[in-house]
Amino acid sequence: MQHRPVATLLSLTAPDGYNGDINLLVVVRDNGALAGVEVIGHRETPGLGDKIESGRSDWLQQFVGASLVNPPQTAWRVKRDGGYFDQLTGATVTPRAIVKAVQQVLAYLRDHGSDHFEFETDPITSSERIKLEGDKTS
Numbered sequence: 001m002q003h004r005p006v007a008t009l010l011s012l013t014a015p016d017g018y019n020g021d022i023n024l025l026v027v028v029r030d031n032g033a034l035a036g037v038e039v040i041g042h043r044e045t046p047g048l049g050d051k052i053e054s055g056r057s058d059w060l061q062q063f064v065g066a067s068l069v070n071p072p073q074t075a076w077r078v079k080r081d082g083g084y085f086d087q088l089t090g091a092t093v094t095p096r097a098i099v100k101a102v103q104q105v106l107a108y109l110r111d112h113g114s115d116h117f118e119f120e121t122d123p124i125t126s127s128e129r130i131k132l133e134g135d136k137t138s
């Protein structure tokens, strides 16, 4: 039995945050749209750049459903730079770094995505399957 992945999760670093690296997890669906972006590490300034954290504002929510065609590639910038994405009050550098990194990862997947969405042989071996099916009836 073969399974086709419906989404892929990538870990990446946006290197040009205000205080350096911002580490992100990005989940992209097989149709190229983002399922979500999460910040897993950063050193941005409390009260300014740290509002990227999902517990501090809903800033990351604007990536849900976005893709390289929505908004169009030229709009993958913060509003202050003429793009689609909100910046944060008093903090444009941090959002700029994340928008750029997420756009780059989507472009990477567009060019190399077949590796991530290939059919895979069922990872459950036949002996494990028998055990799982046995569990159901016991």
Ligand SMILES: Cc1cc2nc3c(=O)[nH]c(=O)nc-3n(C[C@H](O)[C@H](O)[C@H](O)COP(=O)(O)O)c2cc1C
Pocket (backbone or CB within 6 Å): 018, 019, 044, 045, 046, 048, 049, 050, 080, 090, 091, 092, 093, 094, 095
């Ligand atoms: C002490 C200090 C800490 C700052 N921390 C951040 C930060 O974490 N993220 C950020 O985007 N901007 C931060 N800023 C503000 C930036 O210097 C910049 O003014 C702001 O991001 C707007 O950028 P822009 O003029 O390119 O739009 C900080 C400024 C100071 C003085």
